[in-house]
Amino acid sequence: MNEMLLVVMLAGRRAVIPAVVVNSVIELGEVTPVPRTAPHIAGLAALRSRPLTLIDCALSLGLDREPTDCRTCRAVVVEHEGHLYGLMVEAADDIVAALAEPGPLGADPGPGWSRVASARIETAAGALPCLDIAALIAGPEEALAA
Amino acid sequence: MDDLLAEFVAETREMLGALAGEIVAWEANPDDRARLDTIFRFVHTVKGNCGFFDFPQLEALSHAAEDALADVRAGHRRADSRLVDAVLAVIDRIGVMIGEIERGEPLSEATDDVLIAALAGELDGGAISQIGSVRHSPVTPAAEQRTIRLPVDLIDQVMSGVSEMVLARNDLARRMQSLGADTGLEAPFARLSALIAEVRDAITRTRMRRIEGLFSTFPRLVRDLSAELGKQVFVEIENGEVELDREMIELIRDPLLHIIRNAVDHGIEAPAERLAAGKREAGMLTISARQSGNTIHIGIMDDGRGIDVDKLAAKAIAAGTHTPEQIAAMSREEKIDLIYEPGLSTAETVTAISGRGVGMDVVRANIEKFGGTLEIESLPGEGTRFLICVPLTLSILPSLTVEAGGQTFAVPRSYVEEIVSTAGGNLEFAQIGERRYLTFRDRRLACISLGEALRLERNDDPTLFVILRLGWGDLYALEVDRIFDHHELVIKPLSPGIMKSGLFVGCTQLDDGTPVLVLDVAAIGYGAGLPRELHRPSAITAHAAPRAEREGLRVILFRALDGERRAIAMSVVEQVERAGATAVRRPGPDAQIVLGEDILPLAGVPADVELPERITVLRLCEGGERIAYAASEVIDIATLDGVLKRVNGQTHVVGVTLIDGETAELVDCHALFASQAAHTAGHGTLTCRLDGDETWMRNFLGPIIEAAGYRIVDEGPADVAFVEGDIGDKDECEARKAIRLRSAPGPADGPDSIYRYDRAALMAALLRAGQELAA
Numbered sequence: 001m002n003e004m005l006l007v008v009m010l011a012g013r014r015a016v017i018p019a020v021v022v023n024s025v026i027e028l029g030e031v032t033p034v035p036r037t038a039p040h041i042a043g044l045a046a047l048r049s050r051p052l053t054l055i056d057c058a059l060s061l062g063l064d065r066e067p068t069d070c071r072t073c074r075a076v077v078v079e080h081e082g083h084l085y086g087l088m089v090e091a092a093d094d095i096v097a098a099l100a101e102p103g104p105l106g107a108d109p110g111p112g113w114s115r116v117a118s119a120r121i122e123t124a125a126g127a128l129p130c131l132d133i134a135a136l137i138a139g140p141e142e143a144l145a146a
Numbered sequence: 147m148d149d150l151l152a153e154f155v156a157e158t159r160e161m162l163g164a165l166a167g168e169i170v171a172w173e174a175n176p177d178d179r180a181r182l183d184t185i186f187r188f189v190h191t192v193k194g195n196c197g198f199f200d201f202p203q204l205e206a207l208s209h210a211a212e213d214a215l216a217d218v219r220a221g222h223r224r225a226d227s228r229l230v231d232a233v234l235a236v237i238d239r240i241g242v243m244i245g246e247i248e249r250g251e252p253l254s255e256a257t258d259d260v261l262i263a264a265l266a267g268e269l270d271g272g273a274i275s276q277i278g279s280v281r282h283s284p285v286t287p288a289a290e291q292r293t294i295r296l297p298v299d300l301i302d303q304v305m306s307g308v309s310e311m312v313l314a315r316n317d318l319a320r321r322m323q324s325l326g327a328d329t330g331l332e333a334p335f336a337r338l339s340a341l342i343a344e345v346r347d348a349i350t351r352t353r354m355r356r357i358e359g360l361f362s363t364f365p366r367l368v369r370d371l372s373a374e375l376g377k378q379v380f381v382e383i384e385n386g387e388v389e390l391d392r393e394m395i396e397l398i399r400d401p402l403l404h405i406i407r408n409a410v411d412h413g414i415e416a417p418a419e420r421l422a423a424g425k426r427e428a429g430m431l432t433i434s435a436r437q438s439g440n441t442i443h444i445g446i447m448d449d450g451r452g453i454d455v456d457k458l459a460a461k462a463i464a465a466g467t468h469t470p471e472q473i474a475a476m477s478r479e480e481k482i483d484l485i486y487e488p489g490l491s492t493a494e495t496v497t498a499i500s501g502r503g504v505g506m507d508v509v510r511a512n513i514e515k516f517g518g519t520l521e522i523e524s525l526p527g528e529g530t531r532f533l534i535c536v537p538l539t540l541s542i543l544p545s546l547t548v549e550a551g552g553q554t555f556a557v558p559r560s561y562v563e564e565i566v567s568t569a570g571g572n573l574e575f576a577q578i579g580e581r582r583y584l585t586f587r588d589r590r591l592a593c594i595s596l597g598e599a600l601r602l603e604r605n606d607d608p609t610l611f612v613i614l615r616l617g618w619g620d621l622y623a624l625e626v627d628r629i630f631d632h633h634e635l636v637i638k639p640l641s642p643g644i645m646k647s648g649l650f651v652g653c654t655q656l657d658d659g660t661p662v663l664v665l666d667v668a669a670i671g672y673g674a675g676l677p678r679e680l681h682r683p684s685a686i687t688a689h690a691a692p693r694a695e696r697e698g699l700r701v702i703l704f705r706a707l708d709g710e711r712r713a714i715a716m717s718v719v720e721q722v723e724r725a726g727a728t729a730v731r732r733p734g735p736d737a738q739i740v741l742g743e744d745i746l747p748l749a750g751v752p753a754d755v756e757l758p759e760r761i762t763v764l765r766l767c768e769g770g771e772r773i774a775y776a777a778s779e780v781i782d783i784a785t786l787d788g789v790l791k792r793v794n795g796q797t798h799v800v801g802v803t804l805i806d807g808e809t810a811e812l813v814d815c816h817a818l819f820a821s822q823a824a825h826t827a828g829h830g831t832l833t834c835r836l837d838g839d840e841t842w843m844r845n846f847l848g849p850i851i852e853a854a855g856y857r858i859v860d861e862g863p864a865d866v867a868f869v870e871g872d873i874g875d876k877d878e879c880e881a882r883k884a885i886r887l888r889s890a891p892g893p894a895d896g897p898d899s900i901y902r903y904d905r906a907a908l909m910a911a912l913l914r915a916g917q918e919l920a921a
Contacts, residue, residue: 032661033553035600037647044644044653044661049309051653051661053641083641137643 003098005123005130008076009091011058011065013113016096016121016128023077023084025092028054031070040139042067047077047084054086055137061112062140078133085137096123102130112140150363154195155248156295157396161188162241169234176225185233186215191400192240194407198367203253204243210262211236223267232264298391301352308346309636313659315342320658354389357435357442360399361385364406364433371410378428379414388435388560390442394536398444401509401520405446405532406431408506413450413530421846423527425449427903437560438651438666444534453524455481462487482522486510545635545654547662548612549628550595551602556635556654556664563613563621565629573611581675584623586613594674595625596665600649614667622671637664649673699786701812702764703805704777708752713786713805714775714813720767722780727757730776731913738854739763739774740913745854746774749798749818766818773818786812832916833859838870838887842902850905854912866915870902883915 005016006025024047031043031054040059045052054075056068068088075086102119109117109129116136117129165188172181189211196205211233217223239261246253315338322331365381372379390398414420414429421427432447455478462468462484473481485506513520513534524530545556546565566573566586574585582593591613598604608625615621635654640663644650651666701713702722723741731738731745734753738745741763751757764775790801790812798821800814834856836843847868848858856866866883887902900907 030660032663034644034647034650034663035551035553035602036649037644041643044663046655046659046661049306049313049636049655051638051640051655053644081642083639085641137641139643 005096005098005121005128006076006092007094007096007123007125007128008074008087008089008131010089010131011061011063011112012090014125014128015117015131016123017076017078017087017131017133019095021078021133023079026075026077026086028070028073028075028086028088038139039067042070042088045075045086047086050084052077052084052086053137054088055139056088057116057131057136058088060136060139061116063112080133080137085133087133087136094125096125098123105129115140151199151247153396154199155244158192158195158240158244160295161191162237162244165237169237172225173230173234176227176230182215182218182225185237186212186219189215189236189240194400194403197403197407198363201243201247201253203258204240207236207239207243207258207261210265214265214267228264229267232261236261236265296352301349305349305636308342308349311342312346312657313655315339316657316659352392355392355395356385357388357390357395357444358385360395360402361433361435364402367403368406368410368431371407372414372429375411376416377410377414378417379410380428380430382430382432384432384434388437388442390435394442398513398534398536401513401534402433402444402446404506404509405534406433409446409448409450409530409532413448413452415451419451421903423451437558438668441651442536444536446532446534447529448531449529452526452528452530453482453485453522454526455484455524458482458484482524485522545633545664546612547630547633547656548596548624548626549630550605550626551597551600553600553602554630554656554660554662555596556633556662557612557614557624557667558651558664559632561614561616561667563615566611566613566623568609584611586621586623589621591621591623592674592676593623593625594671594676596670597625597627599670599674614671616668616671620671620676622676624667624670635662635664701784701786701805703781703784703810704762704764705779705781706750706811707755707757707761707776707778709778711781711805711808711810712750712777712799712813713784713803713810714764714766715815716783718766718768718815719764720772721765723763723765724760725763727759727761730757730761731917733757737776738913738916739776740909741765741774744772745850745909745913746772748774748776750776750813766815768815768819771819775813775818782806832856832865832919835859835862835864835867837867843868843870846902847908850908851912854909854916856912865919866912882919885911885915 004019006019006022007014007016026047028045031045033043034041040056042054042056042059045054052075054070058065058068068090070088073088073090074092075088076092078085078087098121100122102121105114105117105120108114113129116132118132118135119130120127121130165185168181168184172178172185175181189208193205193208193212196208214223214229215233218225218229223229239258243253318335319339322329322335361383364383368379368381409431410429414431415423415425417427420429430449432445434443434445434447436443436445459468459473459476459481463470463473465487467487468484487507510520513536519535521533521535522530523533546559546562547554547556549555564586566584576583576585576590583590584593585591593608593611595604595608596602605625605627608627610626610629611623612626612629613621613623633656635656637652637654640650640653648669649666650663652664653661654664655661700716702716702719703711703713706712725739725741729740730748730751731740733751733755735751737748737751739748746765748763758778762777762779764777764780766773766775784805786803786805788804790803792801798814798817799811802809802811804810834851836847836858851858851868864882866885869884869886870889885908886899888899889902891901891904900911902908
């Protein structure tokens with residue numbers, strides 16, 4: 001099975017998102033911040049007439065960093081439970097084919113990654129972690145509460 | 147009315163269509179409870195709708211079917227094949243009648259009596275075949291109408307397509323602007339814009355309808371119901387200009403009708419019962435609708451007797467659904483929830499109006515079917531409040547856009563009471579600790595900074611306030627930095643991560659495509675510490691505003707009629723009003739005043755002073771006792787912090803103190819109320835005798851006569867006598883003055899003849915009699 005995967009750059013590391021769930025990859029224009037919400041929710045943008053909830057993936061990893069700059073990042077648009085989300089990553093350029101079925105992660109990939117990475121996949125670009133979209137959207141607080 | 151009728155026909159037809167499958171399934175298995183319930187709801191709904199229209203045949207038929215099915219539901223009767231046949235025949239017959247109604251023909255005379263008899267189980271085998279023939283009579287197809295029913299999904303799709311077109315047009319407009327003038331595209335672009343706007347309007351109209359259309363039928367319904375029941379009910383409708391999905395309006399109509407019928411029938415008491423309970427004769431039914439983002443809140447509130455939970459609990463035990471132990475462990479709220487149990491009702495008699503109380507399980511099932519919720523709150527003796535929340539996935543929300551902390555937000559317009567600004571210079575503020583209060587129409591409203599509530603920036607010198615009215619009358623002032631405009635916005639749901647903050651109800655896009663958050667103004671208000679006043683919306687007045695945190699007694703400073711500056715504790719002052727000197731009776735120490743429908747003892751009137759034409763009256767209230775205090779003007783509100791010097795020889799004054807450098811006498815409230823207590827204890831100078839219906843006069847008239855300063859005597863001569871109309875004239879001579887009462891309203895049949903519930907006239911007559919006798 002040659003599943004197509006979108007390679008993204010997140011917190012300086014490469015990871016993949018299954019291409020079937022990706023609606024599009026966009027550059028962001030104006031972003032409306034949302035007050036009093038979790039830090040990894042970067043704000044709202046509009047994709048045509050639908051609202052797009054922006055997820056700052058680096059903050060969602062739980063990494064202690066500056067918020068990602070909306071003007072330089074890319075947003076991977078995915079639909080999750082009826083809502084559109086924009087996953088903000090540093091780059092999203094390549095599409096690669098999976099060379100094997102996803103396997104276990106193996107050794108602990110480090111803080112944050114163990115929560116948002118669901119599996120390890122061998123691809124044409126090497127072995128990469130596959131991102132769990134639900135975990136990215138939920139963010140670090142949800143994990144603490146659970 | 148034609149619209150309503152067409153809707154009734156369409157709705158019934160739709161239900162009939164949906165029912166076809168259920169009927170077959172029920173026929174196959176008459177013990178199937180779920181199918182039985184569905185069919186029962188159908189006839190119940192048809193019967194209910196008939197209350198609107200004049201279709202006695204249809205109503206009789208559906209009522210009979212409902213009765214029969216209710217017996218089956220309650221287990222009193224088995225659904226044998228004869229009953230099933232009869233019910234099916236009735237449903238077919240309803241279909242025929244609906245066809246006739248639709249074509250505007252008179253309803254055909256058919257075998258309805260036979261059907262009803264069959265339902266009641268009074269027919270034998272012979273007649274069943276006749277029913278059969280009725281049942282299989284072909285239903286003529288209705289004449290074609292110029293309307294079609296479309297799936298909502300399709301309209302949604304068109305609607306969102308139009309929204310995208312608007313955005314594309316705006317994008318085009320921006321690009322054209324950057325090209326400069328004379329591109330040659332202006333005229334076609336203008337035409338395109340106009341067309342898009344037209345299509346957008348049309349498509350919006352296909353789904354939206356003002357809830358007013360539904361609500362406007364309620365006053366008439368309530369009027370007819372209350373007349374039938376011998377009750378008086380005022381209806382107050384507040385629609386908040388809410389627009390609602392056409393489909394949703396159809397869905398909420400039945401539940402609303404049920405609740406209103408129940409409120410009038412079971413909630414609001416008969417006039418005599420209300421008077422005995424110290425309420426106004428006429429009940430009050432408030433129906434309101436408000437839009438809050440994706441939810442419409444519909445409230446139905448009555449001031450009736452409340453839900454009798456004990457009776458409900460007893461019924462639950464009798465019906466075997468709960469054990470006494472389970473009931474004993476329940477809270478009042480849990481007991482109220484028993485009202486949703488099928489077949490339980492506190493109504494003692496089955497009436498044509500709200501049936502046997504099957505309502506609530508049906509009502510809740512219907513509301514929950516489309517994702518809504520129903521909440522009931524009830525206080526014994528004070529009334530019941532129903533709150534229906536229904537979701538609104540696609541709606542046009544009239545909104546006000548505001549700015550705070552550099553961001554734009556939308557506020558649903560249905561909450562906006564008024565916008566006020568300090569620019570006019572006549573706003574009055576109070577500062578209680580960190581909380582600012584704004585005086586708006588004599589009410590002190592807490593100010594809440596939107597910037598601060600959203601953890602943005604707080605503007606310390608706000609100039610603009612949006613006065614917001616939450617459900618049930620809570621008001622507050624939202625401080626904002628700028629106010630932009632009114633928009634008609636299409637609201638979209640937010641993702642759960644954002645909804646979690648609880649401060650927003652949805653998001654929307656401005657014309658340029660920028661997303662804007664829609665505020666949940668209720669959550670912001672209550673989140674910022676606004677107290678909830680759920681049950682008593684009238685309780686918040688300026689007088690109930692929190693007192694200053696400084697030590698010392700808050701007083702109202704006023705000038706008395708004798709020219710002295712006096713102060714009185716603010717806590718006893720209920721109201722300040724103006725009254726004419728003619729309302730004052732017997733100026734002097736025993737003075738009284740007529741205020742509205744009350745006669746109150748009036749203090750502060752010197753015996754030897756000419757009364758000004760109009761006086762200021764402080765209404766004092768403590769422990770249920772009321773006294774009026776006369777003044778020439780109210781000067782200020784102050785705090786007593788100086789030393790109080792005792793004075794001698796002054797009645798009703800505790801002492802003298804300095805306020806703002808001038809002396810003021812502090813009124814002795816204790817002495818005031820003490821003298822009043824002695825007064826009502828029976829030292830009235832005038833006597834009054836009651837001739838007639840002993841209980842009514844004693845219980846109803848007695849208190850007000852005593853309050854007016856009379857002493858009631860059982861027999862013998864009296865100063866004033868109240869005589870009921872039908873008692874002979876002879877007895878009157880034992881009183882110096884007689885007031886005749888009649889039991890029916892209408893024109894008077896003689897001098898001093900007063901309808902016995904015309905309170906104002908009664909009061910006036912008492913006062914007049916007193917004046918005449920004193921003269």
